[in-house]
Amino acid sequence: MSDTKSLVKAKKNYHHGDLRGQLLEAVRELVERKGPDGFSIAEACRLAGVSTAAPYKHFTDRNDILRSAVLLAMERLYLAMKDAADAHSAGDPARVAALGQSYVDFARTEPGMFRIMFGMTDGQEDCPELTRVGESCKLIVEQVAGDHMGVPPDHPMAVAWAYALWCFVHGHSFLQMDDKLAQKAPPEMEARMLHMVGEAMPNLS
Amino acid sequence: MSDTKSLVKAKKNYHHGDLRGQLLEAVRELVERKGPDGFSIAEACRLAGVSTAAPYKHFTDRNDILRSAVLLAMERLYLAMKDAADAHSAGDPARVAALGQSYVDFARTEPGMFRIMFGMTDGQEDCPELTRVGESCKLIVEQVAGDHMGVPPDHPMAVAWAYALWCFVHGHSFLQMDDKLAQKAPPEMEARMLHMVGEAMPNLS
């Protein structure tokens, strides 16, 4: 037998290399292709080329897999929000709108994962990493809101407006995904609305 | 054999009477008890006391059952919103807040159904009844917003602010359900926020 640890990505290796990561990627792809209810772990296994029992060497159960996939998605969302905030200076009135836009864009780019992130009902409580990333996202919003109003990010006004901004943007993200109501509003309407919220925020400086 | 059509609600009837309605009620109960992902049609059948094949005499498939349950829930939401709007006169500034509060209260009372209503990804498109009820809800919000601003409900300002109000309230409903962020805000904070949105709406009259 020749050494099968060839150049071709371990062609016929018994061991997979990075099954954990590839499963999470397969889940992400399937969730977007088939919707948050139409995918299965078994299908992700087929995509990764392993048996349906393999995942249980890396995860405790289906929920654990989903939670891990959600964690990765939350980190992508965090990076998108951070990039948007960093792209503008603290005083720029467009900064609030850009932050909101990044959130909406994420929901539009990954609607399936977005739904799972905020629709999961079990097993997301006792996940400190998930809580930590969520907290980091909240901090960005509070920082941006505080900068906009000329107060520190932990100022009650900053916290309150940050939450209000989040509510608004989160609601818009959901409503435009299932366009039950958003009857194809003109594309510039969204940007105008986000600016409107920014302008509604009091400027205390 | 005696006549089994007794007083006791057709005790051992082969035919069920109102299986369709009872299945939908069982689904509603299970969704709240076990969460939107933890229930099954089979369990609803057990609750209703029929075999697992029985539902398919009344519905085409699982999605059809869910869609029908969602329709009933949407009608409950509509009634709650209508009651809230009717409880205040057109000029009352508390009317906007009350309407938003009714929405949030519904999400809190039926969190499972609320999630399914706005989380369903298949088979909700081609349902004219669902669209109709959703449209009725939207009309209430536009009416209330228009009244508040002193313009007709189809005025662009009324439509825009109605959508903004809906986004805000919808986002808050979701965020406080999975309290990933809403770290037990004080209970009066919610009412104050809703009033704030009402006051932010321009009064053109």
Added chain:
DNA sequence: TACATATGTAAGTGTCTCTAACTTAGGCAA
């Protein structure tokens, strides 16, 4: 080289959705 451990497979269990074929209840016409 030998062994412990990590990571895969095959086979099997229980549940779920949905179908097919059969059975019974109830209504209506003759």
Added chain:
DNA sequence: TTGCCTAAGTTAGAGACACTTACATATGTA
């Protein structure tokens, strides 16, 4: 009343899925 037609149940079973158990193989380390 009798006899059929249809609506609304049943049982049995297929196929998919989540998950478990027992077994096999590769990898790292003493």
